[in-house]
Amino acid sequence: MVIIMSYNKLQILKTTVNIGLDAPVRVLHVTDTHIAYDDPVRYSGRFKCFETEDDRGQTLDYLRQATEYAKREGITIVHTGDLIDYLSDENFRLVDKYLDGVDYIYAAGNHDFCHWVGEAKEDAAYKWEYMPHSAPHFKSNLIFDSRVIKGVNFVTLDNSYYLISDGQVDMLRAEAAKGYPIVLCMHNPLYTPGFAELTDGDTLVNCGIAVVGAPVEYLARYSLHRRKQQTPDEATLRAIRYIKSEKLIRALVVGHKHMNYEESLDNGVPQITTHGTFAGFVREITFM
Numbered sequence: 033m034v035i036i037m038s039y040n041k042l043q044i045l046k047t048t049v050n051i052g053l054d055a056p057v058r059v060l061h062v063t064d065t066h067i068a069y070d071d072p073v074r075y076s077g078r079f080k081c082f083e084t085e086d087d088r089g090q091t092l093d094y095l096r097q098a099t100e101y102a103k104r105e106g107i108t109i110v111h112t113g114d115l116i117d118y119l120s121d122e123n124f125r126l127v128d129k130y131l132d133g134v135d136y137i138y139a140a141g142n143h144d145f146c147h148w149v150g151e152a153k154e155d156a157a158y159k160w161e162y163m164p165h166s167a168p169h170f171k172s173n174l175i176f177d178s179r180v181i182k183g184v185n186f187v188t189l190d191n192s193y194y195l196i197s198d199g200q201v202d203m204l205r206a207e208a209a210k211g212y213p214i215v216l217c218m219h220n221p222l223y224t225p226g227f228a229e230l231t232d233g234d235t236l237v238n239c240g241i242a243v244v245g246a247p248v249e250y251l252a253r254y255s256l257h258r259r260k261q262q263t264p265d266e267a268t269l270r271a272i273r274y275i276k277s278e279k280l281i282r283a284l285v286v287g288h289k290h291m292n293y294e295e296s297l298d299n300g301v302p303q304i305t306t307h308g309t310f311a312g313f314v315r316e317i318t319f320m
């Protein structure tokens with residue numbers, strides 16, 4: 033293994049989001065770190081890493097820079113999933129090491145339950161097979177959790193397989209009943225026309241890769257596999273209606289897309305997507 037001696041500097045985007053607070057609340061949005069270290073004995077050579085041999089250690093150093101910045105600033109990290117790229121003992125050892133003593137809340141990503149990407153259909157049975165391996169290494173409940181920070185309720189909710197359950201919505205309603213403004217933190221963004229029409233030159237860059245609640249005409253662009261994977265069920269459609277109708281949900285903070293993107297849902301609520309730590313990005317968000 034080649035360990036490089038000097039690493040790139042982390043880019044810390046700064047974004048202000050007005051959600052009607054009397055005093056500002058800052059957090060550091062970190063997402064899609066994709067720590068990708070094989071276990072030499074069990075998995076050697078079977079995985080493509082986000083890092084190459086030429087920049088080995090860079091992702092971990094970006095994560096180190098992020099956690100040190102958050103500690104220095106005295107702010108909580110909101111991590112929206114894919115901290116690891118796949119399950120391995122070495123990845124979990126690194127999670128334990130790099131997040132020891134770090135103040136963070138966590139919304140699960142699809143890779144956090146994944147033995148390795150693409151090995152099987154990612155459904156509830158698959159998730160729960162690997163949940164016992166993953167859950168002990170994260171400080172938040174991976175299905176649903178919340179924490180009030182200076183009067184803002186940061187709610188984390190697992191939508192990593194493009195679905196939201198009625199039970200999660202029941203818990204979200206219970207959070208709303210507490211009366212605090214809510215920032216909803218999830219791995220996958222909700223569908224917006226903006227995502228649907230994003231292009232890279234002439235190419236629809238996001239076609240088939242990942243939003244929750246895409247309408248039929250957008251899903252029609254997907255491959256059959258992606259269409260089956262990402263078609264919302266009735267509970268998910270109910271959840272989206274509730275999320276958009278709940279006046280206390282003031283902002284969404286999401287990942288998964290591996291891009292920096294700021295927009296609003298059709299009800300005017302901002303949805304902030306941040307690029308992956310592996311690519312050298314985090315975002316300091318000041319809620320006002």
Ligand SMILES: [Fe+2]
Nearest residue numbers: 064114288308
């Ligand atoms: Fe990711």
Ligand SMILES: [Fe+2]
Nearest residue numbers: 114141142288
């Ligand atoms: Fe993801």
